[in-house]
Structure formats: structure tokens, C-alpha cells
Amino acid sequence: xxxxxxxxxxxxxxxxxxxxxxxxxxxxxxxxxxxxxxxxxxxxxxxxxxxxxxxxxxxxxxxxxxxxxxxxxxxxxxxxxxxxxxxxxxxxxxxxxxxxxxxxxxxxxxxxxxxxxxxxxxxxxxxxxxxxxxxxxxxxxxxxxxxxxxxxxxxxxxxxxxxxxxxxxxxxxxxxxxxxxxxxxxxxxxxxxxxxxxxxxxxxxxxxxxxxxxxxxxxxxxxxxxxxxxxxxxxxxxxxxxxxxxxxxxxxxxxxxxxxxxxxxxxxxxxxxxxxxxxxxxxxxxxxxxxxxxxxxx
Numbered sequence: 348x349x350x351x352x353x354x355x356x357x358x359x360x361x362x363x364x365x366x367x368x369x370x371x372x373x374x375x376x377x378x379x380x381x382x383x384x385x386x387x388x389x390x391x392x393x394x395x396x397x398x399x400x401x402x403x404x405x406x407x408x409x410x411x412x413x414x415x416x417x418x419x420x421x422x423x424x425x426x427x428x429x430x431x432x433x434x435x436x437x438x439x440x441x442x443x444x445x446x447x448x449x450x451x452x453x454x455x456x457x458x459x460x461x462x463x464x465x466x467x468x469x470x471x472x473x474x475x476x477x478x479x480x481x482x483x484x485x486x487x488x489x490x491x492x493x494x495x496x497x498x499x500x501x502x503x504x505x506x507x508x509x510x511x512x513x514x515x516x517x518x519x520x521x522x523x524x525x526x527x528x529x530x531x532x533x534x535x536x537x538x539x540x541x542x543x544x545x546x547x548x549x550x551x552x553x554x555x556x557x558x559x560x561x562x563x564x565x566x567x568x569x570x571x572x573x574x575x576x577x578x579x580x581x582x583x584x585x586x587x588x589x590x591x592x593x594x595x596x597x598x599x600x601x602x603x604x605x606x607x608x609x610x611x612x613x614x615x616x617x618x619x620x621x622x623x624x625x626x627x628x629x630x631x632x633x634x635x636x637x638x639x640x641x642x643x644x645x
Contacts, residue, residue, distance in 0.1 A: 402436030412451035443596025452485030516624035528597035587614035
């Protein structure tokens with residue numbers, strides 16, 4: 348079967364606390380899906396998990412989240428068969444767009460479907476939480492959701508209208524590892540602290556203008572401090588007058604949402620499409636395939 352694994356943006360992101368002694372960070376964030384997506388082809392085999400990637404080098408397959416997700420389902424169902432995963436990467440790697448997490452969620456659901464949905468949905472979401480903070484959101488099937496803690500606490504909300512979006516990446520490329528971003532944030536906040544979540548009104552997510560007033564991304568100051576070209580790119584994108592603009596996760600991509608395609612395309616021309624890594628996409632206003640967490644393609 349072929350399934351799509353959509354990218355995401357963080358509408359806002361706040362670091363609430365650093366746990367002691369683990370050092371794990373509690374966060375509050377809101378996710379929204381993008382049209383931009385990877386494609387995963389999953390085929391049943393006799394045993395084990397094999398991975399083929401079309402696109403950038405993703406490192407050892409044993410560390411790939413989609414492979415780990417597939418193995419989690421196979422182990423839970425008694426290793427009765429194996430799978431071959433063929434992954435076509437369209438979502439930039441280490442850009443904060445959640446590509447690896449989305450691939451993992453797609454693998455969870457696809458392999459479980461091949462197993463006759465033997466793993467209950469609540470247990471599948473538990474697997475997702477163990478794989479990573481973003482995986483639970485992608486596995487939930489929600490187009491938009493607020494997440495707390497380690498991502499295991501999710502609240503779905505009605506998405507704002509679908510709008511054209513522009514993803515921009517610095518040239519030359521800048522890779523930002525999430526652990527590094529947290530470490531830079533910790534260096535700026537040496538004393539562990541705790542702050543409460545924002546009191547959110549559902550109406551705040553009804554339009555992109557109000558979303559833009561929810562707050563920023565706590566990673567922006569430390570990441571921009573370490574990578575001035577990324578700050579300059581953010582400022583250039585903000586100068587194209589989008590409804591909303593943010594660093595994507597911990598970076599290194601930045602995203603903006605516009606009122607119509609003409610404004611989005613004008614912004615791409617202003618930034619210089621030939622010199623700058625740009626992706627034209629859009630936000631999703633509904634789940635990609637009804638209530639299903641993944642979109643199964645013919």
C-alpha cells in the first residue's frame with residue numbers, strides 16, 4: 348500500500364519546564380498539517396523490516412523512526428510477517444517540519460493495517476509517544492491540535508481556513524539538531540523553571556491573523572543567535588507581509604502563510620527562488636482522508 352506522510356508547522360511553541368533529573372523539557376505547542384508530504388510504500392514480506400529511501404541520506408536504517416515504528420507493531424503482533432518500506436522523501440530533513448515523525452506515524456498505521464488492525468488505537472498512540480514528541484500528533488489523524496508535556500496530551504481543534512504557505516530554508520543549508528536547540532535554550536535559562544500553559548480560546552485558532560497573535564516559538568532566540576543567516580531569512584520572510592511567520596520547530600526552516608497564492612508567489616520572487624531553498628505548499632483545513640490517520644493511495 349502507498350500512504351502519504353504530511354509535514355507540519357508549529358503555530359506556536361513554549362518551553363514550560365525542564366524536568367530534573369532527566370533534563371527532559373515539557374512543552375506546549377500547536378501543530379497544523381501542510382500539503383507537503385513524503386510517500387511511504389509498505390509491502391508485506393516474509394520477515395524483518397527493510398528500508399529503501401529515495402532522497403537524502405537518512406543515516407543507518409536501524410535508527411530510522413519508520414523502521415522502529417514498523418518493528419514495534421510487528422513485535423506487538425507476534426512477528427508473523429515482515430515489511431519492506433520504500434520511502435520517497437519530499438519533506439526537508441532536520442528542518443523542523445516533522446518529516447521523520449510523520450513517516451513513523453504512517454508506518455505505524457500501515458503495518459497495523461496489514462496486520463488486520465491487531466493493535467488497538469490507544470496502544471498505537473502509546474507506541475507513537477515513545478517514538479517521539481511529534482509522532483503522537485501525526486498518528487492521531489488530526490489536522491490541527493494543541494500538545495502538552497511530551498506530546499502525549501493532545502487536544503484537537505477545528506483548523507483555520509486552508510491557506511497558501513511558503514517554506515524557506517537558508518542557503519547554504521543549516522542543520523539544527525533538536526537536542527542542540529534545547530541545549531542552547533538551557534544555556535540561556537540556567538536555572539530550571541516552570542511556567543503554566545497559556546489559557547487558550549478556541550476562537551484563537553479560527554483565523555490566521557489571530558493565530559499570529561498567540562505567541563512565538565521559544566527556539567527562535569537561541570537558534571537565531573547561533574545562526575545569524577537563519578535570523579536574516581526569517582526577517583526577510585516577515586518582510587513579505589504574511590498573515591503568520593514562524594521558525595519551524597527547532598529549525599532550520601521558516602514558514603509563512605499568506606492570504607492568497609499571488610501574495611505567496613510574490614514573496615517567493617522577492618526572496619529569490621533560484622538562490623533560496625523555497626517550497627510552495629499550503630495548510631490543510633481537514634484531515635487528508637476523512638477520519639483515517641493516513642491517506643491510502645491507489
